[in-house]
Amino acid sequence: MPRDPLIGIVGKPSSGKSTTLNSLTDANAKIGAFPFTTIDPNRATGYLQVDCACARFGKQELCKPNYGWCTGGKRHVPVELLDVAGLIPGASQGLGLGNKFLDDLRQADALIHVVDVSGTTDAEGKATRGYDPVKDVEWLQDEIRLWIETNLKKRWGSIVRRHTATKSSIVDTLRAQFGGYGATASLIARAVDSIDNLPPLEEWDDHWITTMVKHFMMFKFPTVLALNKIDHPDADKNVSKILLKYPDSRAVLTSAITEVFLRRLAKQNYIKYEEGTEFIDTLEDVGPGSDLRPLDEKLLQRIETIRDLVLFRFGSTGVVQVLQEAVKVLDLIPVFTVRNIQTFTGSSGTSVFRDCTLVKRGTTVSKVARSIMGEVTIAAIEGVDGKRISATDTVDIGTNDILSFKVVPGGLTTSSA
Ligand SMILES: Nc1nc2c(ncn2[C@@H]2O[C@H](COP(=O)(O)OP(=O)(O)O)[C@@H](O)[C@H]2O)c(=O)[nH]1
Ligand SMILES: [Mg+2]
Structure with a gap:
């Protein structure tokens, strides 16, 4: 994944995709903008919560990220999100925004599938009551699979002929x-290796083609389910049905609308709310002397309901966790690069850990250098306490995740350091 990770938010109409996107993006205003190249109304920057390196050294007060923000050692790292709208039943045959949807989809590294577990929207997203959302989970996977499979089968004869002729x-x-679909050779190799007893390609029948596509999807479109609208009274039984039917799925319970509401109240200074937690403080809770604004009876009531129906029952609104889960699926970890390994500062000033990049766990240090700085010639790599690190060492949380690259003077072929 040489570029920044992109998380696609998918689901049928009215499942809550846009609300989920907004709940993850409409964050603190004090953050720096993140320079994404594409201007697309469906793209936005979400913020992933990670443990910041500053807390390991008691330097929380000095931590000022170039992108995102850090409070008390909890760092918010920008992650690009894409609202992949337009998926309706039949999209793989080009219905609805079919092809636009699928074009968007191929750019995503992982998917958050927003499922409306209230049962109040049907397969097309129209208002109803008692709809069974178990169907939606399967449908989305089928829709993507059919799209890939149809493309493959159309050309299967010539694919096999060329495969045989070129001894590929x-x-x-x-x-x-x-x-x-944006797949690399190594991703495809992993997908192929994950299938037992795969016969030679010229012997594949429909069953093997389907199996191959399914395994390809597991690697190309790893998916986290956001079981959304858990604030609704019908949600419980549907959640349990889905979890029982798909015990191996990665699922997080969410109430995106609650998160949007809480963040708005927090922004307007009616409440103190730490995103991703169950804690809300109102003026009543903290008492006079705080700078919080008073809430009227109606808002107080609404907050009580949110506490009862969502926060106390589920521990949080879930949206922060769903993004964390999507990043976990990609096995990405934060790596902090600093100019000065003694002080953890950048090229100027006293603030620490200005740069944080998400990279795949187990990546070699030299690859991290290349992905951050381009093709530079590295003279030395230092870790905490000035320890020399070999270019072939790998990164993990707490291991080689704080790095300082010393570049050969004049050896810079692309300038970005
Ligand atoms: N009760 C409830 N309603 C929600 C939630 N999230 C979204 N909605 C509502 O569901 C409808 C569709 O949401 P939207 O985000 O536009 O769906 P999209 O078509 O998937 O982008 C809107 O009326 C939202 O207010 C939620 O967590 N709980
Ligand atoms: Mg929408």
Whole structure:
């Protein structure tokens, strides 16, 4: 994943995709803008909560990220989100915004599938009562699979002929077919390796093609379920049905609308609310002397309801956790790069840990350097306490995740350091 990770938010109409996106993005105003290249109304910056390196050294007060923000050692790292709207039943055959949807989809590294577990919207997203959302979970996977499968089967005859004539490996042949979905050779290789007893490609029947596509999807579109609208009274039984039917799925219970509401109240200074937690403080809770504004009876009542129905029952609104889960699926960890390994500062000033990048766990230090600085010649790599680190060492949380790269003077081929 050489570029910044992109999380796609998918789901049928009215499941709560836009609300989920807004709940993750409409955060503190004091943050610096994150320079995304694309201007797209459906794209936004979400903030992933991670433990910041500053807390390990008691330097929380000095922590001033270049992007995002950090409070008390809890760092909010920008992550790009995409609201992949337009998926309706039949999209794989080009219905609705079918192709636009699928074009958007291929850019995503992981998906958050927003499922309306209130049962108040039907398969097309129209208002109803008692709809069974279990169907939605399967439907979305089927829709994506059919899209890929249909494309593959259309050309299967010639794919097999070329495969045989050129004596290609399965990975090479599939690379040509799946490259358009943004898949790398190594991703395809992992998908191929994950299938037991896979026969030679020229012997694949429909069953094997389907199996291959399913495994490809597991790697290309790893998915987290956001079981949304848990504030609704019908949600419980639907949540339990989904969890029982898909015990291996990664699912998080969410109430996106509650998060949007709480963040708005917090912004207007009616409440203190720490995103991702169950804690809300009102003026009544903290007492006079605080700078919080008083709430009227109606808002107080609403907050009580939110506490009862969402926060105390589920521990949080879930949206912060759903983003964390999506990043976890990608196995990304924060790596902090600093100019000065003694002080953890950047090129100027006293603030620490200005830069944080999400990279795949287990990435080599030299690859981290390249992805952050481009093709530079590294003279030395230092870790905490000035320890020399080898370019082939790998990163993990707490291991080589604070790095200082010393670049060869004049050896800079692309300037970004
Ligand atoms: N009760 C409840 N309603 C929600 C929640 N999230 C979204 N909604 C409502 O569901 C409807 C569709 O939401 P929207 O985000 O526009 O869905 P989209 O079509 O998937 O983007 C709107 O009326 C939202 O207010 C939630 O967590 N709880
Ligand atoms: Mg929408």
